[in-house]
Amino acid sequence: MKISQKMIRSTKKLLIDVKENQSFLLGLKITDDIEKVMEDKLNLLKYDNNKAVLPSPLLGINSRRNADGEYLSDNTKEKEIAYRAQDWSLTGWDGKTYSGTSYIPYKRYPKKFIQPYEYEMVIFNLNNSDYICINNKFKKGLDLDNNIKFAANLMLEIFKEVDTLILDDQNNLIEKVSIERVNWEILPAGDGIWNQVRNNLEKTSSKSEVKLIKKRLEWLQSKKPTSIKEGLGGYTGYLVFEFKNKDIYIIDSVIYGKATYIFEDEWENVSKLTKKEILDNNLAKDRIIHNNSWENKVSKYI
Structure with missing residues (x-):
């Protein structure tokens, strides 16, 4: 049955004209x-x-x-310590500006991934x-x-x-x-990758997060990838950096992810991965968390 409304709480009306096992x-x-x-x-x-x-x-x-998917708090378990990245800058007594990233600890219930x-x-x-x-x-x-x-x-x-x-x-x-x-498109060559993705980022991320993501993307682009592909539709927020001479693909979730995924395969196979297969980490060569040692760990592959 055709329904026109914001949402349904039950399928009874929707399926009224559908027979059992049909x-x-x-x-x-x-x-x-x-x-x-x-x-x-x-x-x-x-x-x-x-x-x-x-x-x-x-x-x-x-x-x-x-x-x-989504992360839900599991309040049946004890709280754990998690860390939140915070970008900072300040002016010293010498008049110079100093900046960096701190990882602030806080307590929360463990997250369960749906x-x-x-x-x-x-x-x-x-x-x-x-x-x-x-x-x-x-x-x-x-x-x-x-x-x-x-x-x-x-x-x-x-x-x-x-x-x-x-x-x-x-x-x-x-x-x-x-x-x-149709999940990926090749971004044009040049130095404009940040301009391609910044609009969506600025809508969904804090100023501190935007700075950290920009730094990460510019570092990856500085390594001269063969191509950069942007996710479409449900893959919005994902970027793939191809390093063809090494058969390495670096998939980075710039909006939602907390990690970078390294794949070693042909693009024809990598491009067919579902988001679930990317995040499950069963097929990735490595999964690298976004923290202070991120650059050193990614450098090993490129």
Whole structure:
């Protein structure tokens, strides 16, 4: 059933026209209004059939949980000591300006990471009509209700409406379509990398954090990478520094991450990594925390 509202707390109304064990998609038929939202928020055109896009985490809380997951405080455990980076500068008695970075300790409950859903959106042509859909086929009664509710709320956050697109038992078309993922684009050569990413950073980070991130990016660029790629959609905030002569790719999360990931592989393989695979650190050659020894540790690889 088609719903137009901010969010849902239950799937009862949404699934009222879906039979038990029946397969369905969550999506919308593309109208002029929907097409405008697709262009503005997802950078998708109506004719980009079968291209999957992970919505940007900047679109709202559900988009952020979908792309990045979230950390929740676990207050069943004892508090632990964590550190917060603080950039500082002061004028000494000699009139000179001194600056640096301090790591301030504070107590907090341990954080528990909730994995991202990573639901992508894709355009399909079905029965000569175009639809924008969550790229996941659900089955009433078999899929977790929370997953269906989250996917519906993701659509509502972006489009303000969502519909159930019911599939019959003979329709296997969606599962068989080959999908091209568009997650990265090459930044233009030159010294303008900071200008490419600063706008999003200044919206989501403190002044102190912005200074530290700028310093880190400029240091990486000074090492003359073969290319620099910027994440799109749900990969917004990620940069990949390619050092082709060493078969090394450095992935740095400039908005959300607290670490840098080193991958040793062909770009064709690295580019297919999901954000979950990047963050799980099972495939990375190394994971380097952002702290005072960061430059020395990264230098070993480049």
